[in-house]
Amino acid sequence: MNTRTLFLSAALLAGLAVSSVAQADTGRGRDGLPRTANAALTVQQGRGNAAGIAQTGSGNTAGLVQFGHNNTGTILQAGSNNSACLIQAGRNLEGGIQQVGDNLTTGVLQNRWGTADIPVEVCSAATTRQDLAAYMPQRSEDSFRVRRFRQGRIEP
DSSP states (O other): OHHHHHHHHHHHHHHHHHSSSOOOOOOOOOTTBBBOEEEEEEEEEESSSSEEEEEESSEEEEEEEEESOOOOOEEEEESSSSSSEEEEEESSSHHHHHHHHHHHHHHHEETTTTTEOOOHHHHOOSGGGGTTTTOOOOHHHHHHGOEEEEEEEEEE
């Protein structure tokens, strides 16, 4: 019975470690006025993805969207009125956005061919990979493999 309880506790902790985390700091500012609430959005399609969003300050918005498998993404916002969007489309991608200061805006789209700057509004509008087609970094011509045919055989 103790082994089963220990196993279930370990499985629960592992699930929490992989699931997305959003932390928001609200309350009153130095001037005594209420702070504007922070907002965080995480969307994951695939398996094995890990996402984390941490926000201190007020008025911050963050979106982290993952399409694919085994992606890891983090967003850290320390300040006020910052906007961040991180989209990962592919497998085994690692990315992060760190904003320290006020009124910062960062949007990043990441796939296997690289990264591209995007408007932060894309995070709230992107629900499929097709929505991202216009922003995707494209495969460079250097990465194409050229094959030659010789006497019925393919050579690299």
